[in-house]
Amino acid sequence: MAESEHPRLILHKFLSPDLCKELEFIHKSCSTIGYRKNVFSTTLSHLIATNSPHLILPFIPIQKLKEKVEEFFGCEYELFIEFTGLISWSKGASISWHSDDNRPYLKQRDYAAVCYLNSYGVDFGGGLFHFQDGEPTTFIPMAGDVLIYTADSRNVHSVEEITKGERLTLTLWFTRDKSHDEDVKLISFLTKCPFNCSDPSPSDYLPLPASQNMYWFPPEQSSTYQSGFDIRFARLHVLGYKPYSSDASSLTKKHSSSDFSDILLEPLSVVRGNELFDKEFANLSHLLQMVQFYHWKAPQLQRSSEFKMEPIKVVPISTSHRENICRLTVEFLKDEHLAETIFHCMSCGENDWVNFCGTVDLWEAYTSKLWHKMVVILPKWVANQSIFYEPNGWV
Incomplete structure (x- = not known):
């Protein structure tokens, strides 16, 4: 004591x-x-x-x-x-x-x-x-x-x-x-x-973003979005990634910030260097979670036979791709230097789309496992009105 x-x-x-x-x-x-x-x-x-x-x-x-x-x-x-x-x-x-x-x-x-x-x-x-x-x-x-x-x-x-x-x-x-x-x-x-489903599909546990102002830095700029950056966009940037949306081509300077923000709620692809990984993620939060999961697991990953070796579609980015990427960057990374100062640029190694593609499967397995654990343990938490650790009750 x-x-x-x-x-x-x-x-x-x-x-x-x-x-x-x-x-x-x-x-x-x-x-x-x-x-x-x-x-x-x-x-x-x-x-x-x-x-x-x-x-x-x-x-x-x-x-x-x-x-x-x-x-x-x-x-x-x-x-x-x-x-x-x-x-x-x-x-x-x-x-x-x-x-x-x-x-x-x-x-x-x-x-x-x-x-x-x-x-x-x-x-x-x-x-x-x-x-x-x-x-x-x-x-x-x-x-x-x-x-x-x-x-x-x-x-x-x-x-x-x-x-x-x-x-x-x-x-x-x-x-x-x-x-x-x-x-x-x-x-x-x-x-x-919705934990009544014991066999969820990946769409059941896709992350959903909160309101845009909760992600805007500095907070005092969130009412106008005229300076600063979206922290999710910035975290991708410091790891060397950029979101891509074909819908960005339809937006111009005449559109409002909310028009651009709506794109972050829609499917996005990811670019690194001069290559586009041609797979869509549900929204910016889903894309960020996937990239951060890859960054977490990358040191342990090798090109493994456990990965599903589905065709990996990676394409060189074109002029139109660059223009759309630029539109989103201008809108959501208004102060690139500040973003790099706040979050510190990090290296995620060389582009390895094979491992990245395999990580998509690993993320789904990781998330599904946690979901199943929650389905088992939640009724006990509700009955006791207490959150507690019970390893033997987790499958």
């Missing part, structure tokens, strides 16, 4: 490297504009609302952190998880000295746990975590480590400004107040999802 004047706990390598990468995939596929400058977030309720409820399953085993918090602070069986969210900090983001209870509407929060998904000095610069008092005074974020502390004036803290890259965390807040139990709200949302 914690007896320090500034109670805090560090768990090294609590999250596995594989889980860190999986959560990074989810966040970079689904994130929206966050709650402070240059911060992006993915909440569990957002995943459910955008037809990706199955993606909350990788979070569930991490709930065992609650037991660690209860044991360390001597409050066994007293806590509820009040909030769970993936949060990333890009260049320019920081926190000045504050405690997590200094906002009246968050007084219910008793403890915080910050799980680090990537590493200082490797994936990002800056972003060191400092406590105003007590030991340790500075915490260096490393993938898999967890920092736990009381969300009150005993642990006033700050985060240094991010100087490069993107600092990724999974943050959980705990409360003694049952009325703020996150599980009840999430289960209510989940019961509205």
Whole structure:
């Protein structure tokens, strides 16, 4: 039990490297504009609302952190998880000295746990975590480590400004107040999802975008869309990809932003370099999820016999292709330099459309597996009004 004047706990390598990468995939596929400058977030309720409820399953085993918090602070069986969210900090983001209870509407929060998904000095610069008092005074974020502390004036803290890259965390807040139990709200949302189908088709779990202003950076420009960028478009760009739609050829400068935004809700293909992968994805969110899945799995992939070796149609981009790509880029990536500064350009290796095509099948298998797990476990969650991890009940 914690007896320090500034109670805090560090768990090294609590999250596995594989889980860190999986959560990074989810966040970079689904994130929206966050709650402070240059911060992006993915909440569990957002995943459910955008037809990706199955993606909350990788979070569930991490709930065992609650037991660690209860044991360390001597409050066994007293806590509820009040909030769970993936949060990333890009260049320019920081926190000045504050405690997590200094906002009246968050007084219910008793403890915080910050799980680090990537590493200082490797994936990002800056972003060191400092406590105003007590030991340790500075915490260096490393993938898999967890920092736990009381969300009150005993642990006033700050985060240094991010100087490069993107600092990724999974943050959980705990409360003694049952009325703020996150599980009840999430289960209510989940019961509205179509999990009555135990043998879904891929169309059942395709991601659906939220409103356009939730993806526009900086947020203050989302009313006019005259500067900045769509963060989904930008994440594709920094990996070397561009969306393509033949419908873009019909749009001109006379059309409104909503006319262009409608294209992002329709089928899109993907371009890399001078080649077009001639397969349509349901919408921009689906395309981004597929590219991020490929980027997650690419280091493990080889041209494998397990891939369905269907004909892969890749065509050189033509002048008309370029014009359509340019139309979309001008509309959704108005500040290319800012996008590259915020998200940091990364290499995804050479064009390998064979592996990319195989990844489409892997994504469907991954998503279908999670969906089937959710079909099995959801009735138990509903009956208990609690989200819990039961490995033997997942098939």
